[in-house]
Amino acid sequence: MAIVGAGYTGLWTAYYLAKADPSLRIVVLEAQTAGFGASGRNGGWCSALFPVSSQRLASMPGSNREAAIEMHRAMQATVNEVGLVTSAEGIDCDYHKGGTVVLARTPAQLARARAEVAAAQEWGPGDLRLLSADEVAAKVRATKVLGATFTPHCAALHPGKLVRGLAAVVERLGVTIHEHTPVTALGPGRAITSYGVVRAEVVVLATEGFTPGIDGQSRAVAPIYSLMIATEPLDDALWKRIGLADRPTLSDNRHLTIYGQRTADGRIAFGGRGAPYHFRSRIRPSYDEVPRVFKALRRTVRELFELPEVQFTHAWGGPLGVSRDWCASVGLDRGSGLAWAGGYVGDGVSTTNLAGRTLTDLILRRDTGLTRLPWVGHRSRRWEPEPWRWLGINAGLRAMTVADVEERLTGRGSRIARVMGPLVGQ
Ligand SMILES: Cc1cc2nc3c(=O)[nH]c(=O)nc-3n(C[C@H](O)[C@H](O)[C@H](O)COP(=O)(O)OP(=O)(O)OC[C@H]3O[C@@H](n4cnc5c(N)ncnc54)[C@H](O)[C@@H]3O)c2cc1C
Secondary structure: OEEEOOOHHHHHHHHHHHHHOOOOOOEEEOOOOOOOOHHHOOOOEEEOOOOOOHHHHHOOOOOOHHHHHHHHHHHHHHHHHHHHHHHHOOOOOOOEOOOEEEEEOOHHHHHHHHHHHHHHHHHOOOOOEEEEHHHHHOOEOOOOOOEEEEEOOEEEOOHHHHHHHHHHHHHHOOOEEEOOOOEEEEEOOEEEEOOEEEEOOOEEEOOHHHHHHOOOOOOOOEEEEEEEEEEOOOOHHHHHHHEOOOOOEEEEOOOOOEEEEEOOOOOEEEEEOOOOOOHHHOOOHHHHOOHHHHHHHHHHHHHHHOOOOOOEEEEEEEEEEEOOOOOOEEEEEOOOOEEEEEOOOOOHHHHHHHHHHHHHHHHOOOOOOHHHOOOEOOOOOOOOOOOHHHHHHHHHHHHHHHHHHHHHHHOOOOHHHHHHHHHHOO
16 A cells, blocks of 8 residues: 555554554655644644535535434544544643634624534534533633634644654554655556655555645645644643633634634644635745734734733644535545545544545445445545636635624624635635
């Protein structure tokens, strides 16, 4: 088995394959170092979120309401699976399951929170709860809070420790990871690298936002950047004021996504979108840093928690992968021996684990509950050629910023978001 990419997708796949059949010869081909991509740089939300709604999942070809609900259950179970495996394998990644609080800080956000709770009740076990402002204060003290939603199905973790720990575990299981070995093209049962050709029964493409760099894959996913900052470790008095004692991950209901967590070493790690998409899906180290976005994130943290004097010690970013219909997918084409998983948008920390287990079942020809989930075999159509891709994605991203301003000024739900939201998966 040849796996291209040593992020969570590639490494979880290697892990479950090696566990299922220790006689398999498995190599992972990685362009840089294990964890170089989004897996080593993310916000550490190991959540049950999936990038498209249950309603959308149910309407996909061959799917239905039950299949969409099964997918939701599988995602919830995956949050626990990551905790169980990391603990069993001794991967110390600060995993703690404290749920997620999504604040509502304007009337329009509160209306969206209520709608989400109603949808969750219609489409699943109904475990998303609406919290009053007082109930929120028992979990976190933030400004302008009118209410929030809470789900128990999320763990906060340290992304880098998870991916490096996982790489060490798969090596112990006999998997070979070739770092600094970029794959330039794929063929039936072949991965072509700058050093030679690797032949394998199955080649797994696990390169997510970097996929457009491989021959023939330029329109498969679009790399969208997400950026993060982290504060210095805060003292106990500040944490007493802020709360987050059980380390729930935190966001609010604005259109341009933000996300945060209290890290195990007492920092606030906080991220958000707003960085531009780059023409022809280009990825460059310099794109990881956008001073305008870092500044906006620092302002958001200061404003959310009333922390005027806090110091920010870290800032970074990276590309995640978005498919044209914003739906993640996993699959195996037996004819060509090519398997793939990706398009997780900002929900890959847990979904990659589900992908790894599902790919293992597909590759080993096991017909299981996982291989019947509605995202299996789903094919998103390709992105538009440039310049349409650049124009559309950046217009969508910009519209979400404007939509949040519109809501702040008018107090009503944004009309811009209603029109442009579908371009950015809302
Ligand atoms: C800043 C940020 C914050 C995020 N926050 C969250 C979050 O809180 N929760 C969440 O669920 N998700 C989050 N995500 C998304 C999540 O990190 C990803 O969905 C997930 O890590 C994808 O894992 P992957 O293994 O598929 O891809 P990656 O981790 O990107 O791995 C792909 C690997 O392929 C390698 N590669 C690329 N091209 C080649 C080639 N040609 N040959 C060989 N190797 C190659 C890369 O070097 C890389 O190591 C975030 C992403 C970012 C960038």
